[in-house]
Amino acid sequence: MSERDDFEQREFDLRWADGxxxxxxxxxxxxxxxxxxxxPPGPVPFRPEPDRRGARRPRSPWVSVAVVFGGVAAVVLLLGYLDFRPY
Structure with a gap:
């Protein structure tokens, strides 16, 4: 059998199996x-109820942005200070 015949046979088998x-x-x-x-499994809610025992007010995403930009600014200022200080 040639390689082409082998491929056609496999293709036929896949079509036959899929059908x-x-x-x-x-x-x-x-x-x-x-x-x-x-x-049988019990019902599962789509989203579970939040645990109210240690509930905190959700943090704004802007707090994370401010922390990242503050950290970058601190690193830039520190590197600038190290570059400009006299030896």
């Missing part, structure tokens, strides 16, 4: 289906 009426589920899907058959 199957029944597709077997993955091993994980089969495992979860078996587990959930006897012990």
């Amino acid at each position: 199957a009426a029944h597709k077997e589920p993955s091993a994980r899907a089969r495992m979860l289906a078996a587990r959930w058959k006897h012990d």
Whole structure:
């Protein structure tokens, strides 16, 4: 068999497999289906309720921006001071 015939045979097999009426589920899907058959999972909220015990006011994203720019400014000033001081 030539390489082209081999490729066409594989292509045919893939088209045949993709066109199957029944597709077997993955091993994980089969495992979860078996587990959930006897012990179904409970409802899970889309977003869990926040924990209010140690709740803090959410920090503004501008605080992080100010800290970064302040740190960069401090480094620039420090490097400028080291460059201009007399020896």
